Amino acid sequence: MRKTVLSLILLASFCSLQAQKKNTATIAAAEPLKAEALQNLQANYDLYKKNALQIWDYAEMGYKEVKSAALHQQTLTDNGFTVQAGVAGIPTAFVASYGSGKPVIAILAEYDALPGLAQKAVPEKAPIEGKNAGHACGHHLFGTASVAAGIAIKKLIEEKKIQGTVRVYGCPAEEGGSGKVYMVREGLFNDVDVVLHWHPDNENKVTMTSALANKSAKFRFHGIAAHAAASPERGRSALDAVEAMDNMVNMMREHVPQETRIHYVITNGGKAPNVVPDYAEVYYYVRHPRKDDVKAIFDRVVKAANGAAMGTETTMDYEIIGGTHDLLLNQTLAEVMQHNLDKIGGVSYTPEEKQFAQKIQSSFGYQVPAIETAGAVKPLRVEMNAGGGSTDVGDVSYAVPTVGMGAATWVPGTPAHSWQAVACGGTEIGTKGMMVAAKTLALTAIDLYTNPALIKDATEEFKKAKGTYKYEALLGNRKPALNYRD
Incomplete structure (x- = not known):
């Protein structure tokens, strides 16, 4: 009996050791791919900055993002993606694809602005005359970073260094229009293995807080x-x-x-x-x-x-x-993304940017974090029912294992949906944070392509969390509310 127990212990130890060796080898194999992706993203910094600022200037509201969606589609087409436009009955929604077979990794992109928040890129309140909307939630950065990450992954697939399909989902009208809900309802995510997303923020963190x-x-x-x-x-x-x-x-x-x-x-x-x-x-x-x-x-x-x-x-x-669902969290994916966000790190400011940040912070009227926190990454922490906002990513998370993060595109302490957020998003501060997100998304995707066990574990966790719930859109079977901003 003792020999049998000892044999089992030795066998378990051997299997554990082999698994550790395999995991170490997988991580080592991914490092050159990650280095190449980071190099590609940095080499195209100026292009992505230009695109983001152009969309910041367009500031188109939900379901009216004609020029913004077109710019993203053109950038993806120029880089070899096949783009299907006008999906789910929405003229400004699209799905851009490259590659073939499994796994299918999707990256979400948003690009709608908010009404009544047109603001110059200066640290004092200065509405833009003749304009209404402004990117107070940073979706000009959101969409651009997602497109950039998708292109970096496409390069690796093209070079046959990884196998599978990468998709960028152009998702309009997140601000109250529930654009992704129609895309989920249409079945556009049915064959996707994992969805990655991010959001502009005043700090760097992986999302493990549910939404309302x-x-x-x-x-x-x-x-x-x-x-x-x-x-x-x-x-x-x-x-x-x-x-x-x-x-x-x-x-x-x-x-x-x-x-x-x-x-x-x-x-x-x-x-x-x-x-x-x-x-x-x-x-x-x-x-x-x-x-x-x-x-x-x-x-x-x-x-x-x-x-x-x-x-x-x-x-x-x-x-x-x-109508949007709460957010179904996935710790397996969150730990992968956290590892990569830690690797990329936060944002550092120049002396001029620090002056801008200090002036922005002086307009808040409440105690603010130190400016240096923009360079830090928050540790992974699960906070159920702590979210104060809503997002149509929630519906996606009930269809596919999903993970997201926030990057410091705004000065620490800046609230979303404010003129201060619009101002930050029109500067280099916003662009730097955007590239933190693009790099983290790309590295996370590489881990998933090169380590299928991660997708398997994430899928099992997703199924357990979802349970027997059968997805049903809270907005029913209505057609997209294309004129909800009128």
Whole structure:
């Protein structure tokens, strides 16, 4: 019996040793490929900077990113990719592919801007006259880095140094338009093995924090117009209905789970005070860490809208605009990406950039991190239900094992969706962070191509985390909301 146990121990030790040797050999084999990818990316720094700043200047909003999408597609086509444009019924969505066979590694690219945030690349608030939108979430950098990483991988496939397929997914309208949801629903990720993505940030880190599920809609009320002074009794105010709905929803906040976020804007409240509005519209977001809770809370918001219509003798209809899942995390992939982000490191500032950063930070009005933190990489840490935002990457993560990261494209302490983020994104500070992301994405992809066991482990973890859940888009079967920004 003792001999048998000893034999098993020796066998296990031998197998473990062999596995370690194999893993060491795999890592060693990948290093020259990584060095080549990094060299390729650095050699094209000026091109990618130019592209990013051009898209920063375009600042096109969701589903209107015609020039931005075209620039990315042209860059990919020039580098040998086959581009399928207008996918999933969205004119500005595309899938660019190179290579053949497995594994299929996808890299997500975004490029939509936000309304009302046009800003010059200076450290004080300076709106750009005649412009509305600005890249306050850094998607001009997001898309460009993803394209750059895809091209670096394509070079290695072309040289037959790795085998498989690389794809860059052009994903429009992340800001409220749920562009990726339609692409998932269309089955465009069905044969993908792993999805990589990133996002501009004020620090360097791998994403192991989930996002909030989100469902949004525009509620439209129809009343009867009348002279507000001469014959108000003849009118039925659609604006009254909007305000009644808002009041009911605001009272409902006391009676929903505390993690819930509900916010709205009145997008049409009438045209003149002396006319009873016969039409009014309010745009709502409902968020929660769990998708099932989002659906239940949203249904209660609809009941408030129906009640408001009944009480004001108006009629109501609503249009689902967007709906996104929470983010399904994958620690296997996160550890691979963390290793590569640690290898690349953060961003260093020149003396002039430090002056810019200090001036930006002085505009915040709150305590900020040291500027030097832009050069650091945060350790990997899992924080479930800690995410404050929503992303349509969540839907992708329920279709394919997915991992992402943030890179310091903004001065430490800079919030997203701010004029300060727009300003940083139009400078070398933004470009440097963008290249940190491009390099990390490329190196992570190389590890996956050269070590199939990583994909196997990530897939097993994904299946376990997803369980028996069958994907269903929160926005239903509606067509893409191509005019949701109108």
